[in-house]
Amino acid sequence: MVDFEQDIKNCIAALTNGQTILYPTDTVWGLGADATNEVAVDAVFALKQRPREKSMIVLLADARDILRYVAAPPPDIIAMVEEFDKPTTVIYDNAIGLADNAVNEDGSIAIRVTTDPFCKALIKRFRKPIISTSANISGQPAPALYHEIAPIVIDGAGYVVQHRQCDATRNAPSRIIRMADDGSYTVIRS
Numbered sequence: 001m002v003d004f005e006q007d008i009k010n011c012i013a014a015l016t017n018g019q020t021i022l023y024p025t026d027t028v029w030g031l032g033a034d035a036t037n038e039v040a041v042d043a044v045f046a047l048k049q050r051p052r053e054k055s056m057i058v059l060l061a062d063a064r065d066i067l068r069y070v071a072a073p074p075p076d077i078i079a080m081v082e083e084f085d086k087p088t089t090v091i092y093d094n095a096i097g098l099a100d101n102a103v104n105e106d107g108s109i110a111i112r113v114t115t116d117p118f119c120k121a122l123i124k125r126f127r128k129p130i131i132s133t134s135a136n137i138s139g140q141p142a143p144a145l146y147h148e149i150a151p152i153v154i155d156g157a158g159y160v161v162q163h164r165q166c167d168a169t170r171n172a173p174s175r176i177i178r179m180a181d182d183g184s185y186t187v188i189r190s
Contacts, residue, residue: 004118007163012126019158020044021130022149024167025059026087026116027174028134028142029149031157032059035129038099044131045101047156050138055104057089057174059132061123063113069129070109071096074183081113087174088112091188093181102131112174118163134173144170 011021018040021032031048033040035058045052060066063081066073071094074080081090095102095109103109112132114120123130134142135149143149146165154160176189 004121004163007118007161008122008125010159011122011161014159015040015126015128015130017158018043020047020156021159021161022135022154022157023118023122023161024116024146024164025119025132026112026114027171028144029146030132031135031153032130032132034126035098035102035131038101041099041101041131043158044133047153048133048136048138050133052101053105054138055108055110056102056131056133057110057112058098058102058129059112059114059119059123060129061114061120065129066092066111066113069097069111070094072181074179074181076183077179080183084175087115087171089174089176090185091176091178093179098129108178110176118161142173144172 014021015034018037020043031044033044063078070092089110089112091108091110093108135153136142177185177187179185
């Protein structure tokens with residue numbers, strides 16, 4: 001059994017080499033890659049068999065990191081995000097600093113600040129945001145548990161995290177909201 005620390009080191013090695021990772025998040029099991037590396041992001045699209053027009057989520061470790069990847073967020077965005085009571089993905093306009101194929105055609109980006117200890121430690125140590133999309137073939141159900149992941153996805157990942165593979169706790173996908181420049185938002189999925 002690989003321990004938490006070794007999983008993080010193995011993930012960082014895979015991410016640094018432009019590979020995909022299969023990992024547990026604060027919601028469902030996810031496929032990830034370096035969100036600043038276009039080739040790595042393409043690898044996630046290919047493995048997931050997802051159309052390029054459907055953008056993916058980017059995970060950050062801290063709310064203040066939003067300022068590095070969104071050109072003009074609302075002034076109180078850090079406080080707003082820190083007050084969320086459940087995993088929430090926020091769609092922002094004017095993405096910056098990310099791979100072009102990680103950003104939606106309209107220039108927006110979906111970002112979730114993770115609360116999961118493994119994800120938070122991984123992103124902080126990697127020092128870059130990571131792509132996060134459910135670890136399923138596009139159109140199939142999102143896997144809440146490791147044993148629900150299709151073998152083709154497991155076999156296609158550059159590194160498969162062992163942490164939480166036996167966990168039987170089901171977490172729901174994140175709430176999704178779209179943020180306006182003035183700080184108001186619309187709930188897309190609750």
